[in-house]
Amino acid sequence: MLTDGDLQGRLLDCPGGASSFTAIASDRGALVTAVDPVYAMPTTELLDLVMGEPDRGSAHTVAGVDRYRWSFYGSPEGHRQMRKRSAALFSGDIEVHPERYVPAFLPELPFEDHQFDLVLSSHLLFTYADRLDEDFHFHALVELHRVCRGEVRLFPLLDQAGNSLVEMTRALLDRLDRRAIRANICDVSYEFQRGGNQMLVVSAD
Numbered sequence: 744m745l746t747d748g749d750l751q752g753r754l755l756d757c758p759g760g761a762s763s764f765t766a767i768a769s770d771r772g773a774l775v776t777a778v779d780p781v782y783a784m785p786t787t788e789l790l791d792l793v794m795g796e797p798d799r800g801s802a803h804t805v806a807g808v809d810r811y812r813w814s815f816y817g818s819p820e821g822h823r824q825m826r827k828r829s830a831a832l833f834s835g836d837i838e839v840h841p842e843r844y845v846p847a848f849l850p851e852l853p854f855e856d857h858q859f860d861l862v863l864s865s866h867l868l869f870t871y872a873d874r875l876d877e878d879f880h881f882h883a884l885v886e887l888h889r890v891c892r893g894e895v896r897l898f899p900l901l902d903q904a905g906n907s908l909v910e911m912t913r914a915l916l917d918r919l920d921r922r923a924i925r926a927n928i929c930d931v932s933y934e935f936q937r938g939g940n941q942m943l944v945v946s947a948d
Contacts, residue, residue, distance in 0.1 A: 761833045858890050
């Protein structure tokens with residue numbers, strides 16, 4: 744979970760997707776930049792895609808309902824409704840503040856070294872490990888580390904089916920260590936995917 748202190752500096756959300764995080768954190772005074780290749784789409788097409796995503800995602804979640812813990816959302820319908828509200832907030836914010844949303848894709852980002860105090864990355868690395876190999880993960884983590892002067896926080900450490908990727912995680916930690924990049928795994932209080940209660944923290948120092 745983020746603290747008020749986490750929102751004091753410059754934040755990067757990569758990939759940002761259709762999340763409402765940038766809109767909400769910006770309203771609270773944070774300086775947030777979201778990055779995602781979908782932001783290159785024409786606005787009308789993007790918003791049509793975004794507003795349909797909660798229903799598509801809900802169908803996927805319901806199909807594997809036993810793989811999730813529902814204490815936070817209450818139910819699959821609660822999860823769908825929260826995602827719809829998030830999509831609506833995102834849609835309004837990207838129309839009013841398009842400068843907050845940068846079309847780009849890992850492992851190459853159009854930012855200066857150490858530009859952000861905190862970098863957040865969720866539901867890309869590890870989630871799509873069936874399509875993104877270990878080398879992609881490594882280079883993406885090095886790039887996120889490059890643009891950060893504080894911490895990179897990556898969550899969750901499971902693939903989309905809920906499988907733990909222990910061997911890949913160990914290999915990545917070893918490769919980062921050989922580059923003198925300090926990283927460790929921390930427990931978190933939030934758990935939606937069963938077993939998905941850990942994040943990878945990469946430190947800039």
